[in-house]
Amino acid sequence: MDWKKHKAIDRIIFGKEYPEVHKWIDEFFPKYQDWEHWKERHHLAAIEEKYPDQTSEEFLSAILHVICDWVAHEREFELPKDKEETLEILSYYNLLTRSEDDES
Numbered sequence: 001m002d003w004k005k006h007k008a009i010d011r012i013i014f015g016k017e018y019p020e021v022h023k024w025i026d027e028f029f030p031k032y033q034d035w036e037h038w039k040e041r042h043h044l045a046a047i048e049e050k051y052p053d054q055t056s057e058e059f060l061s062a063i064l065h066v067i068c069d070w071v072a073h074e075r076e077f078e079l080p081k082d083k084e085e086t087l088e089i090l091s092y093y094n095l096l097t098r099s100e101d102d103e104s
């Protein structure tokens with residue numbers, strides 16, 4: 001899902017945009033092919049580390065980012081807890097184009 005839509009959701013829910021949140025979550029996008037970059041920050045563990053205050057709007061905006069990405073892409077509600085679970089779910093939906101072993 002593009003940043004324009006993520007920011008539109010921010011405006012509806014919070015009354016303001018959090019572009020820095022979406023930039024941070026998607027920062028690994030150019031590094032990997034396809035959806036593999038989701039393993040870096042599209043999960044609860046990374047978001048909790050970055051935004052420890054779980055009542056902050058930044059934390060909630062990040063959670064919404066991940067859920068909306070999954071709903072937009074697979075029409076499924078997913079919020080992986082960590083990197084390993086992200087890889088498992090990506091694999092389940094056939095969204096990994098290469099295995100971990102291929103990375104060098």
Ligand SMILES: [Zn+2]
Nearest residue numbers: 001025026069
């Ligand atoms: Zn994203």
